[in-house]
Every structure is written in structure tokens, then in C-alpha cells.
Amino acid sequence: MPILIKGGKVVDPGRFVGVGDVLIDQGKVVAVGPNIQAPAGSTTIEAKDRLVLPGFVDLHVHFREPGFEYKETIQSGSAAAVAGGFTTVCCMPNTNPVNDNQAVTEFILERARLAGLANVWPVGAITKGSEGKELAEIGDLRRSGCVAISDDGKPVMNSLVMRRAMEYALAFDLTVVDHCEDLHLAEGGCMNEGLVSTELGLPGIPSAAEDVMVARNLSLSELTGARLHLAHISTAGSVRMVREAKARGIKVTAEACPHHFILTEEVVRGYNTHAKMNPPLRTWDDVRAIKEGLRDGTIDVIATDHAPHATQEKQQDFTEAPFGIVGLETALSLTLGLVEEGVISLEQAVEKLTSGPAAAFGLKKGTLAVGADADVTIVDQQAEWVVDPGKFRSKSRNTPFVGWKVKGRVLTTIVGGRVVFEAGPLES
Amino acid sequence: MSLKRKDLLSLATLSLDEIALILETADSFKEVTGREIKKVPALRGKTVVNLFFEPSTRTRTSFELAAKRLSADVINFSPSSSSVVKGETLLDTARNIEAMQADIIVLRHSSAGAAETLARGVKSSVINAGDGWHEHPTQALLDLYTIRGRGMGFRGLRVAIVGDVAHSRVARSNIYALTKLGAEVRLVGPPTMMPCGVEKLGVKVYSDMDKGLCGVNVIMMLRLQLERQGRALFPTIREYARLYGLTAERVKLADTGAIVMHPGPINRGVEIAPDVADSLSSVILDQVANGVAVRMGILYLMSEAG
Numbered sequence: 001m002p003i004l005i006k007g008g009k010v011v012d013p014g015r016f017v018g019v020g021d022v023l024i025d026q027g028k029v030v031a032v033g034p035n036i037q038a039p040a041g042s043t044t045i046e047a048k049d050r051l052v053l054p055g056f057v058d059l060h061v062h063f064r065e066p067g068f069e070y071k072e073t074i075q076s077g078s079a080a081a082v083a084g085g086f087t088t089v090c091c092m093p094n095t096n097p098v099n100d101n102q103a104v105t106e107f108i109l110e111r112a113r114l115a116g117l118a119n120v121w122p123v124g125a126i127t128k129g130s131e132g133k134e135l136a137e138i139g140d141l142r143r144s145g146c147v148a149i150s151d152d153g154k155p156v157m158n159s160l161v162m163r164r165a166m167e168y169a170l171a172f173d174l175t176v177v178d179h180c181e182d183l184h185l186a187e188g189g190c191m192n193e194g195l196v197s198t199e200l201g202l203p204g205i206p207s208a209a210e211d212v213m214v215a216r217n218l219s220l221s222e223l224t225g226a227r228l229h230l231a232h233i234s235t236a237g238s239v240r241m242v243r244e245a246k247a248r249g250i251k252v253t254a255e256a257c258p259h260h261f262i263l264t265e266e267v268v269r270g271y272n273t274h275a276k277m278n279p280p281l282r283t284w285d286d287v288r289a290i291k292e293g294l295r296d297g298t299i300d301v302i303a304t305d306h307a308p309h310a311t312q313e314k315q316q317d318f319t320e321a322p323f324g325i326v327g328l329e330t331a332l333s334l335t336l337g338l339v340e341e342g343v344i345s346l347e348q349a350v351e352k353l354t355s356g357p358a359a360a361f362g363l364k365k366g367t368l369a370v371g372a373d374a375d376v377t378i379v380d381q382q383a384e385w386v387v388d389p390g391k392f393r394s395k396s397r398n399t400p401f402v403g404w405k406v407k408g409r410v411l412t413t414i415v416g417g418r419v420v421f422e423a424g425p426l427e428s
Numbered sequence: 429m430s431l432k433r434k435d436l437l438s439l440a441t442l443s444l445d446e447i448a449l450i451l452e453t454a455d456s457f458k459e460v461t462g463r464e465i466k467k468v469p470a471l472r473g474k475t476v477v478n479l480f481f482e483p484s485t486r487t488r489t490s491f492e493l494a495a496k497r498l499s500a501d502v503i504n505f506s507p508s509s510s511s512v513v514k515g516e517t518l519l520d521t522a523r524n525i526e527a528m529q530a531d532i533i534v535l536r537h538s539s540a541g542a543a544e545t546l547a548r549g550v551k552s553s554v555i556n557a558g559d560g561w562h563e564h565p566t567q568a569l570l571d572l573y574t575i576r577g578r579g580m581g582f583r584g585l586r587v588a589i590v591g592d593v594a595h596s597r598v599a600r601s602n603i604y605a606l607t608k609l610g611a612e613v614r615l616v617g618p619p620t621m622m623p624c625g626v627e628k629l630g631v632k633v634y635s636d637m638d639k640g641l642c643g644v645n646v647i648m649m650l651r652l653q654l655e656r657q658g659r660a661l662f663p664t665i666r667e668y669a670r671l672y673g674l675t676a677e678r679v680k681l682a683d684t685g686a687i688v689m690h691p692g693p694i695n696r697g698v699e700i701a702p703d704v705a706d707s708l709s710s711v712i713l714d715q716v717a718n719g720v721a722v723r724m725g726i727l728y729l730m731s732e733a734g
Contacts, residue, residue: 195625199440201540201562201600204624271541315517317539319560 008047024374055087055375067096150177166226180213236289308396453725471500568601582609591650616640
């Protein structure tokens with residue numbers, strides 16, 4: 001049944017920005033523009049004063065299935081995704097078993113199909129078991145549906161293996177994603193190394209642990225010609241190097257997470273395990289650099305690194321607690337905060353949630369072009385709400401943004417022409 | 429007078445008045461430990477649990493003696509890391525102990541922040557007996573008590589803390605305490621053992637021990653964790669001892685009448701030469717003796733506060 005989204009402010013970065021209608025039918029975008037006539041039998045969604053956006057694309061989520069279903073499942077993760085306006089999410093392979101083979105990839109795709117909410121597209125492992133030694137069957141992973149490769153969380157330390165992975169990925173036009181962290185430099189660290197780690201007596205992870213691997217990966221991308229995507233960059237050094245590499249024509253894209261452009265290491269004080277993530281929260285200098293990178297286009301993508309963990313895991317003492325926070329249901333509001341602050345324009349914000357990530361992995365998503373998949377997110381940019389993890393669709397509650405008053409709320413999410421999420425009324 | 433706090437977690441959060449109160453209270457218990465019958469009924473009917481997740485002999489014994497001399501019932505609970513079921517949180521363990529009506533929990537743990545996490549979760553008073561590299565407040569308080577006992581004032585006092593500051597909770601607690609009290613604190617050691625940005629805590633850093641010791645009133649040696657060799661912090665124990673070991677020659681660089689301290693246990697011939705450890709300037713055994721009195725004072729004040 002056709003759906004006409006009427007009179008909203010359409011922001012389709014690089015294509016159309018303005019008040020208009022969006023007509024979708026048979027799972028595709030049929031028309032975008034002013035005064036579109038509703039065809040017979042269509043449903044109309046009134047979108048006056050609303051933002052009508054391409055469905056968001058998150059290149060970095062952990063849905064924990066198979067293996068850690070107590071933290072999240074593909075069902076609960078998908079529900080969190082669409083509640084946050086994300087219509088396509090790419091799930092990292094650090095499940096148990098690791099997604100380093102066709103069977104796991106197919107299992108994930110089947111679970112996603114059963115959930116029937118978001119497009120859940122797997123990222124395959126670079127190496128078998130993500131052990132950094134032998135290449136996984138990357139060709140098979142691609143053929144069975146993986147959209148990129150990464151050993152996320154377990155960076156490939158052996159530079160020769162990384163070089164080979166990049167070369168091999170060229171054969172399948174796959175983007176190689178790296179979590180940049182020198183495991184020797186980071187050894188045992190659980191927060192940013194600096195004055196705060198000194199005061200708290202916690203082992204630190206220096207910025208250099210990220211920077212040296214960013215430098216290595218850029219060199220290897222230059223050497224091999226591979227398409228490189230840098231996950232969750234967190235340091236001023238990374239931003240500087242990516243900027244320089246892009247200027248020299250290296251095929252690199254970079255992502256930043258909301259927590260890295262909003263919070264600093266100061267949040268760790270009190271041994272707050274919801275401020276424990278990897279890469280760690282850094283300093284104001286780094287936050288400023290990330291924002292500048294977003295503004296000038298050095299950073300192409302905003303991703304969540306949605307990393308659910310059970311409450312009891314985060315209740316352990318700081319050094320024992322696992323890294324990571326959930327992010328799907330807060331990302332839009334936190335990103336719109338940058339718009340409010342004047343760091344980036346609304347169009348830029350939307351771009352980094354849609355066409356930016358789609359381009360980084362070469363996905364045919366993140367646009368409202370005629371003929372594109374009808375993935376649409378409708379947003380009330382002005383609605384204010386308070387972050388209450390108890391209301392998350394995610395199975396997990398681990399967020400440092402609890403109690404924050406934020407602005408911007410997803411009202412409706414459409415995937416493949418089907419409404420998969422509608423927000424309830426705001427509680428006052 | 430009593431402490432207006434449930435827990436004793438760090439020197440960073442202790443006020444000058446509170447430090448003064450603890451040291452004064454220790455005075456009266458010091459007198460008790462000198463009696464033939466070293467026992468007072470101050471904590472009769474109270475239960476103190478020594479919850480030690482890390483092996484420790486002297487701190488645990490010191491707390492145990494202190495509690496017993498105050499007539500408290502003392503339980504020593506030392507879950508070895510292997511017997512703590514994976515997934516059971518520190519809080520679960522502590523709540524079990526709390527359910528047995530423990531009034532005061534003395535916690536030693538390998539993770540920084542463990543005491544703070546525990547204190548937030550239980551109603552019992554929590555005394556931090558060392559958390560990771562973070563703090564060891566009772567050690568710093570007994571160090572202060574020992575310095576004070578030698579008739580030294582803190583304002584303008586020059587103190588050199590020598591060794592692996594980065595991995596030392598004793599160093600951190602002393603840095604917070606001594607800088608707060610107006611002492612000049614110098615940290616001496618190789619740059620590999622200095623934590624990032626430590627100068628911002630108001631200390632001076634020296635990699636040359638001879639310069640660092642010049643004219644100081646107190647030399648506070650830290651124990652070298654021998655197992656850290658091979659982790660690129662220092663090349664060999666031999667070289668470490670040559671560069672940062674305290675010899676009688678080096679003691680002469682300090683002010684006349686300077687005292688030598690060490691939280692123990694000492695590595696003779698590594699960070700401290702045997703003749704220095706046994707010399708008149710060494711107050712290492714005074715520290716141990718004072719530890720009991722200071723901990724009695726702290727237990728007493730905490731039970732009053734609770």
C-alpha cells in the first residue's frame with residue numbers, strides 16, 4: 001500500500017532539502033517533491049513541522065547474538081535500532097562463535113529476517129576467530145552477505161596480516177574496518193591515560209595507542225589501495241592524520257561516536273563504569289578535534305558502537321567491568337545537539353547518519369532518491385525528553401546519559417515501505 | 429568530636445581538620461598500646477570484617493590487632509581470586525558480609541575504586557585498606573603520624589618519595605596528604621615509573637635521585653615490585669638499585685636529622701641498603717608500631733560516626 005508522507009521538511013543530503021512530500025510504494029521511494037497527489041488507496045502520514053529523513057545507517061553495533069543473548073539479541077537490538085531511527089545496522093563479528101564463516105553470517109541474516117524490523121547486515125571477521133593470524137574466508141563471507149570486514153575489539157596487530165587482508169578485500173570491493181588500538185601500548189588500560197587516570201590510580205590507555213595504529217592503517221591503505229574505514233576515532237591525532245590522508249587521496253573514511261564528541265575522561269570520576277568504553281573518553285582537546293573533524297568533513301560517519309552489557313557486568317568494579325555503552329536510542333538526539341550548538345548543520349548531521357555511512361561501506365542505503373529502498377525516519381526536532389534507560393528497547397541499560405534532558409525524537413520509522421516503529425505520546 | 433563520614437576511602441577527600449582529628453585520636457590509643465593490658469572496651473559488641481582480596485600480612489594484622497585492642501569482634505575474610513565465582517560482584521560478596529551485621533568493613537582490593545564502589549552499595553562503614561594503584565589512606569595517615577611523632581611540622585617540610593610512583597597507592601595517598609598539609613613533595617624515580625601529568629598534583633619530579641634527595645627532611649622509599657622486571661619499566665634490578673637504591677652515602681645528601689621511611693615489606697639491597705634500613709635515621713619499625721595506634725583511632729572514629 002502506498003504511503004504519502006506529507007508536508008515535512010525533507011532533508012536528503014546532497015539531493016533535496018526543503019518542505020515537500022515523499023511518496024513510497026512497493027518498498028521503494030516513488031517521488032519526492034512539493035504537492036504530490038496521494039494515489040488511490042494510499043495512507044497519508046502528516047509530517048508538518050517534522051523532519052523527513054532517509055533511514056539512518058549505523059556502521060557499528062554489537063547485537064551479541066549468537067553467544068551473548070543475555071546482553072542483546074538481534075530481535076531486541078533491531079527494536080532499539082528502529083526506535084532510534086536506524087533502518088540499517090551493521091553488526092560486528094565479535095559474537096560467540098565469531099562471525100568468521102558463512103554459517104554464522106547466514107544465522108544472523110535469518111534472525112534479522114525473523115525480527116523483521118531493521119536491515120541487519122553483518123560485518124565479517126578479518127581473521128579466523130578474530131585471532132589476527134589467518135585470514136577468514138572473506139570471499140565466502142562476502143558472498144553470504146557480509147558488507148565489510150573487521151576484527152573489531154581485537155585489532156589486527158600483525159601488520160603483514162593487515163596488509164594481506166586489505167589486498168585480499170580488494171578482490172571483493174570490501175571495506176576493511178579497524179578498531180585502532182595498539183594492544184601493547186594499551187595493555188591493561190581501562191580509561192584514558194592522563195591526569196584523571198593518575199588521580200584515580202587506574203591504568204591508562206594513551207592516545208598514542210590509537211594514533212600509531214591509525215598511522216599504520218593509513219600507510220597500509222596507501223600501499224594496497226584498499227578502502228579503509230576507521231572505527232570510532234577518539235583522538236586529536238587521529239583526526240589530524242585522517243585529514244592529511246584524505247587530502248593526499250587515500251581511500252579512508254572515519255567514524256565518531258556521540259560519547260566521544262560529548263563526554264571527557266572527567267566522567268570516569270567516581271569510578272563510573274558507564275563511562276568505561278574503548279576507545280576511552282578522552283580530553284576536551286580531543287572532543288574539540290572530533291567536532292572540528294565532523295564539521296570539516298574529515299569524519300564522515302556518526303556511529304553508535306552500541307555495546308550492550310548486562311547490569312551485573314557493569315556493577316563490577318571499574319577495572320573488571322566490560323567496555324562499552326548502548327547508543328542506538330540516544331544517537332539522534334545527541335547528534336542534533338551538535339546542530340543546536342552550531343558545530344554542524346542539520347544537513348551535515350543527517351549526512352553523517354545516512355549517506356556518509358552508506359558510502360563508507362558502499363551500501364545502497366541512506367538516500368531518498370527515486371527508486372531507493374523506502375527506508376524513512378520521521379523526526380520531531382523540537383521534542384524534549386529525558387533519557388530513561390528503563391524505557392529502552394535494548395535489553396541493556398548501560399548508558400552514561402541517564403537522566404539527560406535531550407532534544408529531538410524519532411516519531412516514525414519505515415523500513416522497506418513498512419512502518420516498523422511509531423513513538424507513543426511523550427510523557428510530561 | 430567524631431568524623432562526619434560513613435567511610436574512609438581516600439586522603440584526596442579528607443579535610444585538614446579530619447586529618448588532625450585522626451592524628452590526635454591516635455595519640456590516645458598510642459598510650460593504650462604502651463600499657464601492660466593493651467585493651468579498651470571502645471568497640472565492644474561491634475564487628476569488624478577484614479575483607480582482603482589481595483594477600484597482605486602487615487596491613488591485615490595491623491587492622492586485626494587494632495580492632496581486637498578495641499574489643500571488637502574481628503573476622504578475617506580473604507576470598508582468593510580463584511574461589512570468588514566469576515560473575516559474582518564485589519558488591520554481592522560485601523552484601524553477604526553486611527547481612528551478618530558487620531559494622532565496619534576493611535577492604536583491600538586489587539582494583540582502584542573498589543572501596544568507593546563498595547561504600548556506595550553497603551550501609552556498613554568502609555575503610556579502604558588499599559585499592560589497586562589508587563590509595564592506601566591508613567598507610568599515609570600512619571606515615572603522617574610517624575613524621576609528626578618525630579617533632580616535624582608539615583608546612584615547608586621537604587619529602588622525597590622514591591620509586592615506582594605510577595603503581596603505588598602509598599605514594600598517591602601521601603602526595604594528597606602532604607601537599608594538602610603544605611609540605612614540598614618530590615617524586616624521585618625513572619620516568620617510566622611516573623604517572624602521566626603527576627606534576628599537576630603540585631609535586632616536583634626528579635629522575636636523578638641525588639638531586640631529588642638534596643636537603644630533604646623525609647625520605648620515603650617505595651617497595652619495588654620485583655615482578656615488574658621484564659615489563660620495560662626498568663632494565664634490571666641491578667641497575668635500578670644503582671640508580672634509585674637508598675645508600676648511606678645518599679642519605680647524607682638529605683638534611684641532617686632526616687628520617688627514612690618505607691611502607692614495607694622492604695627489599696634489602698634493592699631499594700634500600702641493609703645498613704640504611706637498620707640505621708638510626710630509619711623509622712620503619714616505628715611506622716609499623718604507629719600503624720596499630722592510628723588504625724585504632726580510625727576504627728574508633730568510624731564506629732562513632734556510624
